[in-house]
Amino acid sequence: MMARQLIAHVHVYDGDGRAHVFGPGDNVPDELAKRITNPAVWESNRDSDDDPSESWTVADLKAYAELHDIDLGEATKKADILAVIAQADDRS
Numbered sequence: 631m632m633a634r635q636l637i638a639h640v641h642v643y644d645g646d647g648r649a650h651v652f653g654p655g656d657n658v659p660d661e662l663a664k665r666i667t668n669p670a671v672w673e674s675n676r677d678s679d680d681d682p683s684e685s686w687t688v689a690d691l692k693a694y695a696e697l698h699d700i701d702l703g704e705a706t707k708k709a710d711i712l713a714v715i716a717q718a719d720d721r722s
Contacts, residue, residue, distance in 0.1 A: 634663070634690070635673040642666055669693035682715050684708070691715065 639653040
């Protein structure tokens with residue numbers, strides 16, 4: 631999966647408590663990208679042919695499910711979310 635791009639401005643704090651601001655077009659260091667937990671601020675994979683896989687983050691999987699109107703129910707772990715998505719994809 632290629633690097634994700636922001637579609638909104640975000641404020642994120644590093645491990646030392648310093649604030650950083652990123653927006654569309656900015657390169658977000660991996661260590662700080664992990665701290666951005668709102669999947670709605672990341673560009674979706676609408677044009678991507680990539681199928682969800684183990685390499686995706688939980689946030690990516692949740693964003694994919696939301697984009698495709700997949701109800702995750704009580705699934706919170708990566709394996710469970712992948713199973714729900716696979717089941718929904720099999721139905722369509």
